[in-house]
Amino acid sequence: MFTPRTARAFGLAFAVFFTSASLATLSVGAQPEKKDAAQKVKSKIKITLPREDAELKIEDKLMKVTGVTREFETPDLEAGKLYEYTFTTTWAPNNYTILTRTKSIEFKAGDDVVADLTKADPKVPDAAKIRWVPTPDDIVDEMMKLGKIGKDDVVYEPGPGDGRMLIAAVKKGAKKGVGIELDPKKAEEARENIKKAGLEKQITIIEGDALKDRDYSEATVVLLYMGNEFNDLLRPILDKQLKAGSRIVSHRFVIGDWKPDTTKTITGADGDEYLIHLWTVKEKKK
CATH class of the missing domain: 3.40.50.150 (Vaccinia Virus protein VP39)
Incomplete structure (x- = not known):
């Protein structure tokens, strides 16, 4: 049985995978290391977006990467615990509409995370600005x-x-x-x-x-x-x-x-x- 979900995600720090580039680290406030820390693991995140130029935020942190599919790696997480990340994408299907879609995913530290933001979630309707x-x-x-x-x-x-x-x-x-x-x-x-x-x-x-x-x-x-x-x-x-x-x-x-x-x-x-x-x-x- 999983331990209770931790509060959000200890801040965020992602290693961003590029197809033809060396690994780059995008730091946005990782949790400080503790001497008596439990075993640490990482999770890989794969996100599919509605458009190549869609803006992406993870836990309200803007990710400066483009493409329909984007891959990241979490900072160290505590093995055996549950975490939750919220993904938000914003895009303009035309010159008078801006749509925002949000999806939250709970996962066990070490497991891969797949977030498909190409389809709206009826439980969390898109927001629209016209x-x-x-x-x-x-x-x-x-x-x-x-x-x-x-x-x-x-x-x-x-x-x-x-x-x-x-x-x-x-x-x-x-x-x-x-x-x-x-x-x-x-x-x-x-x-x-x-x-x-x-x-x-x-x-x-x-x-x-x-x-x-x-x-x-x-x-x-x-x-x-x-x-x-x-x-x-x-x-x-x-x-x-x-x-x-x-x-x-x-x-x-x-x-x-x-x-x-x-x-x-x-x-x-x-x-x-x-x-x-x-x-x-x-x-x-x-």
């Missing part, structure tokens, strides 16, 4: 029409940016709007615009992560312009929380393999073409 890009006002208006915004609607929007879609929804008759904005500066900008529109009582901006510990069950309409990757992460939340009859309206981006009920191509006032999608939540099968 660069805000405004939807033109005429396209916002078309989204309101497609979603059939009315007086009984409560409209939620993750990543509302300057608040323009929520303001438009309430002006179309929605009784309430809620935005969840990660960027403090954008949250403040949205509040200022809402104040100018005289809609402080109808629209609330929450500063925080729209994917973590959020309750969308009140929403009858969800407005989106966040990217396919973000929508994929949001999908299980909406699937679990939204009531039948609720609508989801998205500018451009889809939601995994959910087939939209309606997709419209709009020629904007600027002459460009825009796609908008509508989904209506169905009754769940018993």
Whole structure:
């Protein structure tokens, strides 16, 4: 039977293996040696990442190595004990999305460690940060029409940016709007615009992560312009929380393999073409 897991990893020091180079040591705070130390062993670590240029941290220490597969060796560990390392990778699948994935692995000192970060862990969902890009006002208006915004609607929007879609929804008759904005500066900008529109009582901006510990069950309409990757992460939340009859309206981006009920191509006032999608939540099968 293993002894109780030690507190994290005694700090970190890794010997980094290169394919065609001699062994190099990357020191980030190894545990000082003790005269009466128990038998020491090392573990080899093999990590697979989503992309060659993905950033990798181990126990919050940045590893300055590139490649899809990266190999390391732990500092001396106490034989027979359990350890836990947390691996965090960050990458940009496109120029407006940054994804962060975290995986913790418990292992016995001396055993090899294999960490596959190419696939998301449903128990530890990815975090997503999206660069805000405004939807033109005429396209916002078309989204309101497609979603059939009315007086009984409560409209939620993750990543509302300057608040323009929520303001438009309430002006179309929605009784309430809620935005969840990660960027403090954008949250403040949205509040200022809402104040100018005289809609402080109808629209609330929450500063925080729209994917973590959020309750969308009140929403009858969800407005989106966040990217396919973000929508994929949001999908299980909406699937679990939204009531039948609720609508989801998205500018451009889809939601995994959910087939939209309606997709419209709009020629904007600027002459460009825009796609908008509508989904209506169905009754769940018993």
